[in-house]
Amino acid sequence: DGGITQSPKYLFRKEGQNVTLSCEQNLNHDAMYWYRQDPGQGLRLIYYSQIVNDFQKGDIAEGYSVSREKKESFPLTVTSAQKNPTAFYLCASSIGGSRGETQYFGPGTRLLVL
Amino acid sequence: GENVEQHPSTLSVQEGDSAVIKCTYSDSASNYFPWYKQELGKGPQLIIDIRSNVGEKKDQRIAVTLNKTAKHFSLHITETQPEDSAVYFCAAISLGGYQKVTFGIGTKLQVIP
Numbered sequence: 092d093g094g095i096t097q098s099p100k101y102l103f104r105k106e107g108q109n110v111t112l113s114c115e116q117n118l119n120h121d122a123m124y125w126y127r128q129d130p131g132q133g134l135r136l137i138y139y140s141q142i143v144n145d146f147q148k149g150d151i152a153e154g155y156s157v158s159r160e161k162k163e164s165f166p167l168t169v170t171s172a173q174k175n176p177t178a179f180y181l182c183a184s185s186i187g188g189s190r191g192e193t194q195y196f197g198p199g200t201r202l203l204v205l
Numbered sequence: 206g207e208n209v210e211q212h213p214s215t216l217s218v219q220e221g222d223s224a225v226i227k228c229t230y231s232d233s234a235s236n237y238f239p240w241y242k243q244e245l246g247k248g249p250q251l252i253i254d255i256r257s258n259v260g261e262k263k264d265q266r267i268a269v270t271l272n273k274t275a276k277h278f279s280l281h282i283t284e285t286q287p288e289d290s291a292v293y294f295c296a297a298i299s300l301g302g303y304q305k306v307t308f309g310i311g312t313k314l315q316v317i318p
Contacts, residue, residue, distance in 0.1 A: 133294065
């Protein structure tokens with residue numbers, strides 16, 4: 092069963108704590124993305140990776156970090172520097188490169204601050 | 206950069222009626238336009254897409270039209286059903302190199318039984 096998985100579904104963060112959101116895909120896609128979704132603001136790009144061991148900042152990268160050590164995995168860390176982390180986080184992947192178009196999304200992780 | 210405007214932000218229709226959601230884009234280099242449906246608490250799912258060399262595309266009750274000259278594209282849902290209730294997002298993508306995706310703000314569609 093191919094697709095994108097995200098875990099956990101819900102995540103709680105204490106003040107000053109770093110938390111990591113998992114994203115795994117078995118679609119053999121080169122490109123992966125992280126978006127943040129807030130009510131009334133649509134989707135905003137945090138980070139993206141076009142290939143293993145490479146990633147670039149998106150529009151709202153401050154307070155976040157990523158790694159891309161494996162093609163299948165693109166974890167997102169929400170650091171303590173992110174002062175307003177409460178949001179719905181979506182991971183996506185696409186074939187990648189100039190021939191890649193459609194992005195396929197995971198089910199999302201909702202992050203809440205305690 | 207690209208700017209995508211989507212309207213209306215909310216839309217209520219009676220079951221069986223049609224629903225139309227419109228998006229405009231600013232970058233003439235954009236050449237791929239997907240539409241996503243997002244149900245509450247879930248990730249967006251692709252429902253239909255259109256490329257700049259095509260003016261219209263249909264898939265059962267869903268259709269998308271594209272007017273490149275005016276830089277707008279629309280989603281049409283006919284014979285709406287309660288399960289069509291969701292948030293719909295349009296997007297504009299410029300292919301070639303890194304595909305920059307710009308999403309619309311979303312339209313919350315409510316189909317009233």
